[in-house]
Amino acid sequence: MGALDGITVLSFNHFLSGPAAAQFLGDIGADVIAVEPLGGAFQRNWAVGNRFVDETSVNHMTTGRNKRSIAVDLKSPEGLAAVRRLIARADVVMENFRPGTLDKLGLSEAAMRAINPRLIYAATTGYGGDGPYRDRPGQDVLLQAMSGLAAHTGSMESGPVAIGTVPIDHHAAALTVAGILAALYERERTGEGKRIEVNMLQAALDLQGESITAWMNGADRSGPRGQAGMANWFSPAPYGIYAVADGHVMISMSKPADLAEALNLPQLADFSEKDGFDKRGDISAMVAGGMAALTAAQALDRLAKAGVWHELVRDYDSLRDNPQVEHLGAFIDARTQGGSPMTLLSHPIRYDGELPEVRLTPQPLGGQTREVLAEVGLSQGEIDALIASGAVAQTEKMRG
Incomplete structure (x- = not known):
């Protein structure tokens, strides 16, 4: 049992921040249905370090658990009609496309609300839904540069440094989860759904809240970075x-x-x-x-x-030997679709001392297309016809 048992989330997300947010909701009990194109969402087909295990990308391992997958051609009228039936029963719709992308497919927020007025619509973008930068690519390292994060990382001697991970994506995911949970709580009181907007630019600024606030309010500094080994510009030596x-x-x-x-x-x-x-x-x-x-x-x-x-x-190779990491159960050992071992990071919060269970390991593309469509009232004959027409796709199911 989880906090979001009974809540249905449709995730149109791709890349990292949106899928990571959806996975968090799935971890705490939501029925997350990943709506993917017939070729699979980006994170299935691209991998950090170009690493795939049994054709499962490490990015799908990072963000794919506790979700069911349905593969749909959203440019197909039949596929679009099937998705509208899912929207009618959903509590939350999530997407992290560039602004206006779903509108062009006939899935604008207004169109969704006409189907389901209580819907919570959560959009994660690079720079916001409007404004002069709305159509720029919202990619982590570019936002490190724009937000001052790169300029304030590294040393005065060597120059700016990009952080070697993607912290803005992950922070944007956490903010998206917080916004959705707040909207769900408010809907219990008011009966009304809300639009939740998170942008990576403000996520990048929020990530630096302490240092930006100090800088903007006149804290003494000789430059934006530390010097002679110092980790930053604002702490006392020898930090x-x-x-x-x-x-x-x-x-x-x-x-x-x-x-x-x-x-x-x-x-x-x-x-x-x-x-x-x-x-x-x-x-x-x-x-x-x-x-x-x-x-x-x-x-x-x-x-x-x-x-x-x-x-x-220390580097990542030391993490498995860290006794506190082991005590916290920070890693999950599971199997890929092909049966090979894979390692996942666990959910980072305990509830009454317990970690949420992994109900589903990262699933194959369209692994639950049939069952999801049956749940919204389509007959087996109708589902067969959709598959035959290429409007949707079903692959062999894999359970956790």
């Missing part, structure tokens, strides 16, 4: 990543004097907490020299004894 003989160590919030004995740098004891802000470069450079003389094991031992918050910089 940042420092090289040791065999790796790198992150030092978190601490006073310069805390590191004087640990790094055999007695001069650090003369710096005040205020100097941590005013003399960031000098302090960070001293710490960098002291850390470079140590191995990772030595640095971790000395920093721990000094009570300095720190962590060894």
Whole structure:
């Protein structure tokens, strides 16, 4: 049982942010029906690192669980008619196309509301549904550049750096979920559906709320990035990543004097907490020299004894061996459509101490076309005719 049991979500999403949001809703009990083109949504056919396991893309693994799939040609009148029957019974419709894309297919928000007035319509776009940038491509790294995220990442010495993941997509997904849940709650009180709009530009700004607010309100800075190893422009030294003989160590919030004995740098004891802000470069450079003389094991031992918050910089290969990650059940071991092992990240929230179950592993394209259409009243003969005409497609079903 989940919080959204009895709620039906139609997901017209593709790429990452929309599918990730829909998966979250499926995790907490919603019946998520992924409405895909006959060739499959983008995330089935493109993969990060070009990695497919038994023809299952790692992107579909990332966002495809707890969803049923129906494959429909939306340019077919028969296919469109079938989708309208789904809309009539849905609670939520989600899409993350460029503004106006569904309108051209006869599936505008107004047309959907004419079928189902209580519908919650959730649109995730790059820049919003209107305005001068509405038709620009909303891609994560471009928004890192536009929003200041890239300019404020990296060092003053080396220049801006793109973050090596896609945080804006994931944050936009979380905001979309929050908006849909708020709309569902309000509908319980008012009986009325709402339009939910999330755009990746504001998601990128929201992701940087602390630093943008400080910057806009006159916080002291010498540039948009950290210097001499500092992780950012706004924290006191020695906050940042420092090289040791065999790796790198992150030092978190601490006073310069805390590191004087640990790094055999007695001069650090003369710096005040205020100097941590005013003399960031000098302090960070001293710490960098002291850390470079140590191995990772030595640095971790000395920093721990000094009570300095720190962590060894690790890569993804270390995650399976992390005892806390294991304790939290952060990974799910499952099987692909072809039977090979695959690893999924689990839902990130516990409910009364429990993680939601995986009711469906990522399903094959159109794996539930027949059953979904039967649920909205089509006969087997009508479904057979739709499949024969190419308006919809059904593939062999796979359950979790």
